[in-house]
Amino acid sequence: MHCECEHCDINNAFYGAIKDASVERFCEARMEFHVPAGKKFINQGDEIRNFKYLKEGLIKLHRIDSNAREQIISFGRPMDFISIQNFFSEKYYNYSATALENSVVCQFDMKVINELIRTNGEFAQKMIQISSMALNKTINTGLDLIRKTMYGKIAGIILFFSNEIYKSTEFDLPVSRKEIGQFTGLSIETVIRVISEFRKDGIIKVYGKKIEIIDKQRLTAIIEHS
Amino acid sequence: MHCECEHCDINNAFYGAIKDASVERFCEARMEFHVPAGKKFINQGDEIRNFKYLKEGLIKLHRIDSNAREQIISFGRPMDFISIQNFFSEKYYNYSATALENSVVCQFDMKVINELIRTNGEFAQKMIQISSMALNKTINTGLDLIRKTMYGKIAGIILFFSNEIYKSTEFDLPVSRKEIGQFTGLSIETVIRVISEFRKDGIIKVYGKKIEIIDKQRLTAIIEHS
DNA sequence: CGCGGCTTTGATGTTCATCAAGTAAAGTGG
DNA sequence: CCACTTTACTTGATGAACATCAAAGCCGCG
Numbered sequence: 001m002h003c004e005c006e007h008c009d010i011n012n013a014f015y016g017a018i019k020d021a022s023v024e025r026f027c028e029a030r031m032e033f034h035v036p037a038g039k040k041f042i043n044q045g046d047e048i049r050n051f052k053y054l055k056e057g058l059i060k061l062h063r064i065d066s067n068a069r070e071q072i073i074s075f076g077r078p079m080d081f082i083s084i085q086n087f088f089s090e091k092y093y094n095y096s097a098t099a100l101e102n103s104v105v106c107q108f109d110m111k112v113i114n115e116l117i118r119t120n121g122e123f124a125q126k127m128i129q130i131s132s133m134a135l136n137k138t139i140n141t142g143l144d145l146i147r148k149t150m151y152g153k154i155a156g157i158i159l160f161f162s163n164e165i166y167k168s169t170e171f172d173l174p175v176s177r178k179e180i181g182q183f184t185g186l187s188i189e190t191v192i193r194v195i196s197e198f199r200k201d202g203i204i205k206v207y208g209k210k211i212e213i214i215d216k217q218r219l220t221a222i223i224e225h226s
Numbered sequence: 227m228h229c230e231c232e233h234c235d236i237n238n239a240f241y242g243a244i245k246d247a248s249v250e251r252f253c254e255a256r257m258e259f260h261v262p263a264g265k266k267f268i269n270q271g272d273e274i275r276n277f278k279y280l281k282e283g284l285i286k287l288h289r290i291d292s293n294a295r296e297q298i299i300s301f302g303r304p305m306d307f308i309s310i311q312n313f314f315s316e317k318y319y320n321y322s323a324t325a326l327e328n329s330v331v332c333q334f335d336m337k338v339i340n341e342l343i344r345t346n347g348e349f350a351q352k353m354i355q356i357s358s359m360a361l362n363k364t365i366n367t368g369l370d371l372i373r374k375t376m377y378g379k380i381a382g383i384i385l386f387f388s389n390e391i392y393k394s395t396e397f398d399l400p401v402s403r404k405e406i407g408q409f410t411g412l413s414i415e416t417v418i419r420v421i422s423e424f425r426k427d428g429i430i431k432v433y434g435k436k437i438e439i440i441d442k443q444r445l446t447a448i449i450e451h452s
Numbered sequence: 453c454g455c456g457g458c459t460t461t462g463a464t465g466t467t468c469a470t471c472a473a474g475t476a477a478a479g480t481g482g
Numbered sequence: 483c484c485a486c487t488t489t490a491c492t493t494g495a496t497g498a499a500c501a502t503c504a505a506a507g508c509c510g511c512g
Contacts, residue, residue: 063369067450073365086358086362087358088351088354088357088358089362094362094366114351121345124343124354125314125340125344127350127354128354128357131358132310132312132315132357135357138361138365139364139368142365143368144292146368146372146411177458178459187501187502188460189459189500190499190500192460192461196461223292376468404490414491414492419493422492
């Protein structure tokens with residue numbers, strides 16, 4: 001049987017550490033499945049049985065906070081490791097994962113990953129590096145969210161989708177106003193009001209979910225000085 | 227030469243993975259130094275040359291945010307890995323570290339750590355686990371801080387020092403009102419006002435830096451419901 | 453059709469920052 | 483040792499940032 005992993009993007013970026021024979025083993029332990037937009041595929045409280053990463057699509061990681069409010073932790077893109085957050089330190093997921101767009105998820109048995117870490121030093125190093133990057137990113141985005149005003153927060157998430165996800169000044173928002181609120185910590189109404197103000201000020205154009213950025217420089221300035 | 231690491235707390239919790247001969251090597255690569263309270267021993271922008279952990283004392287990790295404001299990221303306790311945050315993914319520190327109490331820091335050369343990860347699977351696994359726990363903790367405390375009201379935030383930090391650091395209902399705050407503001411995202415005046423209110427309501431007693439918790443239950447309730 | 457969820461706008465009130473002013477404590481130089 | 487600055491702390495007054503409540507339009511879906 002031919003192994004598809006050899007041609008996978010992930011392989012080049014990450015499994016480069018795994019040589020020849022190991023790739024075969026890895027491949028066999030792999031399972032790939034499609035998740036339609038809107039479907040939740042990890043439930044907060046689920047036992048962690050395997051290691052998942054996102055091959056294609058867009059997802060959100062979210063949880064119920066101590067006040068029983070839904071809260072979005074982060075967005076996941078292709079190449080992101082979905083399970084990294086507490087895979088190695090907890091027994092149960094303390095967050096849920098839901099697809100925002102049709103997505104493809106790959107997963108491996110825990111044992112295979114753990115064995116690789118123990119037996120393949122290069123692999124272990126890569127893993128630590130990725131975990132470290134994730135921590136770093138989380139700290140930065142988290143800390144930034146604390147201090148910014150509502151304008152800075154909304155400008156930030158618009159530019160995030162524009163720059164990081166869609167690489168275009170015109171795109172369909174993959175999240176509802178409510179979800180933007182859940183991510184930024186703002187109420188729905190505040191989210192809507194800020195978006196409306198940006199529209200009235202000619203910074204963006206809005207057609208329902210569709211956003212067109214008119215004055216990117218001003219959006220950036222709002223973030224900086226907020 | 228006799229190796230002191232054998233009797234170090236850290237050794238039991240972490241270096242248990244390192245057997246016999248390796249401990250010697252580890253020990254030789256180790257450097258230990260004292261940091262007096264108030265002294266900054268890592269500067270944001272410094273090159274990362276070695277791996278540090280806190281042996282004794284209390285420190286803060288802090289940074290200058292995008293608005294040139296000082297911001298406290300987290301507090302570090304004995305057994306905490308100071309360098310974990312971006313040791314494995316960045317070349318320069320993106321945060322500073324300052325001692326809040328007289329502290330003792332141990333450090334190792336990067337090469338030794340990296341070599342151990344590559345050659346000692348068990349060590350690598352421990353490292354990933356610790357990194358994962360740090361990420362997990364950061365996410366939880368960070369996300370919690372976003373949503374809470376000023377009462378919840380202040381109650382939270384008081385209970386943090388009481389429960390996690392000093393294990394007592396009576397202790398000297400190791401941070402100024404200003405630093406509490408830098409950690410919680412509140413202004414100094416707000417911090418002071420909330421502390422005053424807690425005092426007037428008979429929840430705590432305050433003598434300058436000294437805090438005595440009178441009604442712990444109520445403090446906890448404030449956090450929960452805030 | 454009617455129902456529920458998402459969106460929008462307005463009115464109102466709470467939470468919090470900022471400005472201003474003053475006190476206390478602690479170091480600094482003569 | 484005292485005048486002197488500096489730093490931490492405190493309180494009040496004011497306004498800005500934001501949540502909440504209420505009402506209504508829109509849209510997809512059974």
